[in-house]
Amino acid sequence: MPTQIAIGFSSIKDPLEACKAAAIDVKTQLNAVRTDLVILFTTTAYANPEGLETVRRILQPQRLIGSITPGIIVQDHVEPRGIGILAIISNELHFGAADIDRLGLIPTREAGLRLSQAVIEDYKFPQRSAFLFFYDGLRKNGSQLCAGLREGLGSALPVIGAISMDSSQLAFTRHFYQTQILIDTTIGLMIGGAGAVCVSSRHNWKPLGKPRIIDASDGNIIRTIDKQPAAHLYRNYFQNMDAAPVPNGASQGTPSDLRPGQLNDLRLLYPLGIGTATPREYLIRIPIDILSDGSIVCQGEIPAGSPVHLMIMDKSACRRTIQDAALEIREHFLDKPPKFVLAFESFTRQKVLGYHATHGLQAIRDILGAGVPVFGMQTIAEIAAPATAGHVAPTQLLNGSVTLLAIG
């Protein structure tokens, strides 16, 4: 039996009715009693146990994983509210899934290792193609989890992940795993079997101003830059300016207000770019907090001694990112359309693109083919191997990027 893929979506106000409508939509497309895999993305209001139970009852998935998100990617646009379902029936593709909960009780790296082991145990097949995982957005050091996963999975297997959350305020996270809605968890999925896999991750942020050196860091916390508290980098650029933009009516810290938690949209529009071994390539880090001593907290690890820039991106470069990632996939598949594309798009891009952000994904289908199913979510951080010139980079936590996983 060839691989059958269906995508359903609903934004009916009643969450239960929406879950039902989306599941029935998928069921109608597949015309099958059971499904092998269901990936579920919902916005906060639609994450409820009855809805999950409804989806399970209708689609009877062997494995179900999912996450809440501020926006669901359905084909060529982002839906700001509702429930989206991707379901797969296949005897060419194999899946294995597992979760690790109560992350607060175990070291993050250990959690990554345990997750990889648990997923491998459930997977049971020799041929592994890609590993997909979701990580709680309230946990602040995703890089350590990546390190744990690399330890368990090796460095050759493509790994992509998404740091889940409900909004840019990071107040609420939920994961779906089989019959449960979980908090403080990480969930993994192994994909294997016949079919090529390609992961492409791009950002297109450009450095701004002079380079500075991170002279003291502690894991994911930047202590000082150029012998000064790290937050001074922002103060240097934004102090004494008029009020910054106020997107979507959200509260906005003034540029001079650099107290902890006050950066708000400035951190999204101007993230940090950490220099890498490859010239002119940068790892993007969005500050998620500023500590009282002026240290900047990020989600990914920051090595001391690294050069750092403030980064900027214009709208056309932002739109081009999607095209670049899709073109890389097309090249990889030698112009043959993939079976489906899973997309993780940083919500930062929404801030840059503004009103038209929800319709910026058309390029994927324009390049890969109008019939290719595209499904995904908006994230606060993505995990993938960043695109580098000429060599394979290790899997890392990324911000402000677009990451596409294509299964051919």
Next chain:
Amino acid sequence: MVNVAYPVNTFSITPFLVGTSLILVTAVSALAYFLIGKSEEYKELKASFDKMINSFNELDEQAKLIVKTDLELNKTQEELDRRLKGLNTLQKLSRTMSMTLDEQEIFQKINKDLLSELGFASALVLTNEENGALLTRVNIGIDPSRQERIQAELTADTQFLGALRDGMTFSSLNSSQKTRARIVQLFETEHFILSPLLTQRGVAGALFVGNRYNAPAVNEGDEELIAILAGQLAQSIENSQLFEQVYRSTRTLETKVNDRTRELSHALKEVETISKKKSEFISAVSHELRTPLTSIKGYASILMTGKVGAIPDAVKERLAKINTHSDNLVKLINDLLDISRIESGRVEMKALPQNVVPMLENIADLLTPQLRDKGVTLKLNIPADLPLIEYDASQLDRVFINLIGNAIKFTPAQGTITVNGHPNLERAEALFEVADTGIGIPKEDLSKLFDEFFRVDNEINMKVKGTGLGLALAKNIVEAHFGRMWVTSEVGHGTIFHFAIPFQHKPKETKKTRKLTDDL
């Protein structure tokens, strides 16, 4: 200088010392020269480094400028996006509002989602009631107890109501410090817009939207957006109220029409009852009159024959008058009886499909002596392709005889009487006209012409005796054939009697008649 206390041979040492000194001087010179060179290089390097630092700093200054410009651009873009989103929301709202005329439904359209899309967290829609008080119709995000206080305070504030009536919008952007402080305290919101709901008939109420302290301040764009929303809301409310008024008027009118129809129906029934009683009375009286009249006429005839004895000429003359008057009376009674029978439906029309031409030719023959006596010409214009008509020949000929007989009576010598006939296919009927070139009928008499016993007051009628029942009878016969009859006339130019007889005796029900029946 170091003093060395060794014994030395001055003669052998001297050349050595000179040589050493030379070497030292040379080395020092070389070193000095080298150091001077290095110092120059260092200076150059330092200058380059300083230049680079300056370039970096300049780059940073430029970066600050870029950031500033970028932020301004972003700010403009965000404002534009907000405006676009707001307008889009308003467009959607306008479309949904225009789909209803129910006031309650209109208010339901203003919900939390819509408000959030417009960038506000709370809203209050207040409308003016007949007693002058403000009534809350929509409340989003405002505590109910506060809502009552707002209602009461604003209702009591005549100055505020007056300002609203003048079309004034209050906002945290444009209001005086005092007004602003009062609204902030009353609504417990930092940023607000309070806009009147202006209709053509005055202020229908007010729309309030607001945000708490940590939200962005309102700007002119927000004011414009809310003003548009208030305008649309006011327009919808006005439309709804107008519709309500029209609906109520229609209902009142309908009730009145129904009452009147009932009254008329009742009156019609009464008239029908009276008419029936009248017909029965006429019928009974006519019967009762005809019997003795027949005896009178019989006895008069016997007397006239002289079988009961010779009678003088004077008596004979009077008996002849009795006979003539009896005949007239019998005809009158027969006509009355016929009308009465037709009206009460006691006469069954034996309608058969047939051509009218032979019947008209017979009538022409019958009336030829009268026509000849009067010197009047009769023309029959009946097309050959006139479809067959279902009619009772014994009745319809009376109609033609009556009309043509009348025409002869009122047409002077050398005049012409024309009988036209043509089909009206649209209504499936045959139209007939009996036109004369007679004296015509005054306008005021036309409407009474078909009334029983009505006779036009003219010279001819004064000379020629008649009952005034002929036209009434003719009209009754036509209507008994599901037809209709009317008259047109011009004094001095002649009169045309028109009548229509359906091709089929029982007319088919048309859409129009069915609709009329349904309405009733």
